[in-house]
Amino acid sequence: MAAPRRHLGTFFGAAAIVVALDQLTKQWALSALADRTVDLVGSLRLRLVFNDRAAFSLDIGSTTTVALVGCVLVTALVVMGVRAEERGWALGLGIILGGALGNLSDRAFREGDGFLGGRVVDMVDVQWWPVFNLADVALWLGIGVLIVSTRKHR
Numbered sequence: 161m162a163a164p165r166r167h168l169g170t171f172f173g174a175a176a177i178v179v180a181l182d183q184l185t186k187q188w189a190l191s192a193l194a195d196r197t198v199d200l201v202g203s204l205r206l207r208l209v210f211n212d213r214a215a216f217s218l219d220i221g222s223t224t225t226v227a228l229v230g231c232v233l234v235t236a237l238v239v240m241g242v243r244a245e246e247r248g249w250a251l252g253l254g255i256i257l258g259g260a261l262g263n264l265s266d267r268a269f270r271e272g273d274g275f276l277g278g279r280v281v282d283m284v285d286v287q288w289w290p291v292f293n294l295a296d297v298a299l300w301l302g303i304g305v306l307i308v309s310t311r312k313h314r
Contacts, residue, residue: 166243166245167245167246167247167250170250170251170254171241171242171244171250171251171254171257172254173254174251174254175241175257175261177258178257178258178259178261178262178298179258179261179265181294182258182262182293182294182295185283185294186283186293189206189281189283190208192206193206193207193208193283194208203287203288204284204285204287205286206283206284206285207283208281208282208283209283209285209291210270210279210280210281210282211279211280211281211291212272212277212279212280224276224277226267227264227267227275227276227277228276230263230264231264233260234260234261237253237260238257240253241253241257246309248305248306248308248309248310249306249309251302251305251309252303252305252306253302253306255298255302255305256298256303256306258295258302259295259296259298259299260295260299261295262293262294262295263280263293263295264276266278266280266281267280280295282296284297
């Protein structure tokens with residue numbers, strides 16, 4: 161019996177791309193949106209917000225609690241991602257991992273209160289949903305990739 165094929169490059173590559181793009185957009189937001197809001201189209205605008213809650217400003221506890229849940233999630237994603245035998249699963253898990261790491265790095269390295277208490281940089285404001293960032297979008301995009309991949313292999 162042949163050993164299962166792993167897709168480590170897809171998994172870690174997707175995560176690295178998401179983290180890089182997320183951090184680049186956050187750095188841009190910190191410099192370009194520090195003193196202004198940019199109206200784009202309809203209710204969509206770019207506005208700098210510092211979030212101490214979970215993705216999409218969901219209130220699931222303190223900033224440190226959110227970060228610790230993120231650490232558990234990252235650990236589980238790494239375990240599942242290195243075991244993924246389907247490329248679609250490796251891609252989806254990698255995208256989710258990148259989103260989790262993007263926001264977790266804000267918790268670890270940005271100004272805030274206590275251990276892992278940094279605030280996440282958010283900037284996409286549709287005015288009818290909490291302000292979010294690329295890492296938040298990646299979480300949902302990765303879930304979508306997993307759903308499509310699962311349906312494709314039925």
